[in-house]
Amino acid sequence: MRKRQMLTWITAAALGMSLLSGCSAGSKSAETAGSTENSAQSTSDTKKSGDGGLTVVREAVMSNNLDQWLAIVGTEKGFFEDEGIKLEVTEFAAGINTVDAIVTGQADIGDLADYAAVNRIGNTQDKTNLRILFRLAQGTGSSLYVNPDKVKDLSDLADQGFLTLPGTAWDYWNAVTYEKAGIPEDQQNLVRVDSSQAALAVMTTGQGVAFWAGGVDAKKLEEAGMKALVSMDEIGLYTDQYLISSTEYLAQNPETVESFVKAVKTTQEWVEENTDEAAGILENKLKVPKQQFIDKFENYKMDLDFPEEAVEHFDGIKAWALENGKFAKDYDLKDFTDLTAIKKLYPDKVAE
Structure with missing residues (x-):
């Protein structure tokens, strides 16, 4: 699993640059x-x-x-x-x-x-x-967006790619989600990406099935055919x-x-x-x-x-x-x- 997750990280970075460049461009670079x-x-x-x-x-x-x-x-x-x-x-x-x-x-x-x-x-x-x-x-504005063809219930997250930005709130949100779903550690497949823009790319190419998102990111996922499964309020986050x-x-x-x-x-x-x-x-x-x-x-x-x-x-x-x-x-x-x-x-x- 470790090797597969690392490959997904690299792919996410590449996809984020090629498919979604400019999504997070600021007025000043650093x-x-x-x-x-x-x-x-x-x-x-x-x-x-x-x-x-x-x-x-x-x-x-x-x-x-x-x-x-x-x-x-x-x-x-x-x-x-x-x-x-x-x-x-x-x-x-x-x-x-x-x-x-x-x-x-x-x-x-x-x-x-x-x-x-x-x-x-x-x-x-x-x-x-x-x-x-x-x-x-x-804030409670994010919802869990999923590929509706692959996830109908939280329990469906078992063994499938659940996107996270390491070291950020996504790690915690995903852990609480897994706990609510009753999914044991050996069935948890966290796919690491380096930005929410890269996550959007991975979701739309099918390498991930779920991602917590809100605002503009949520809108882009909806436009790509993803569906909100649960809100932060509903899961107690x-x-x-x-x-x-x-x-x-x-x-x-x-x-x-x-x-x-x-x-x-x-x-x-x-x-x-x-x-x-x-x-x-x-x-x-x-x-x-x-x-x-x-x-x-x-x-x-x-x-x-x-x-x-x-x-x-x-x-x-x-x-x-x-x-x-x-x-x-x-x-x-x-x-x-x-x-x-x-x-x-x-x-x-x-x-x-």
């Missing part, structure tokens, strides 16, 4: 980083003044994800500029890539989903400079998204971080009150029908917080990951958060 967590240089020499004395903040976002949408809308409406920030955005395929950009000094702030954060911290806990700033949102930074950047730029936090909060509140207009802005910028954004926003509970509920959610995933050998030893989440900004600005949003 290389993903290496593996050494403390390789980031001091960010004080990379921060510069933008037009009109604005402070540049480099944000790494996930393609077709809430953090990207908020960055676009907040910039278009001038909310970041109002806080003295010139936001420079670089788009990546997954949250784990945004982390790489941060630890190598290519970005100041980025987005990371719960399982990816649990796993990354767990495997680099003795050397990482990453810190969680706040929870951006809870949801995903917390966090914004993260490095210890160096946080120590050197406390006022800028506060300004960034306020701009994100203002953007969230405006989007909730003006979802149709926000979707129109995104349609214009990303060339995707605005109804898709309207539908997706409904699946997010946006906030800017880190309450006890968020701690318990993180610790629950961490316990699962530790039990399943994803990293060698336990750790305390408090050692890898820096909630200074939101404690100061919104103290009622943080666990005691």
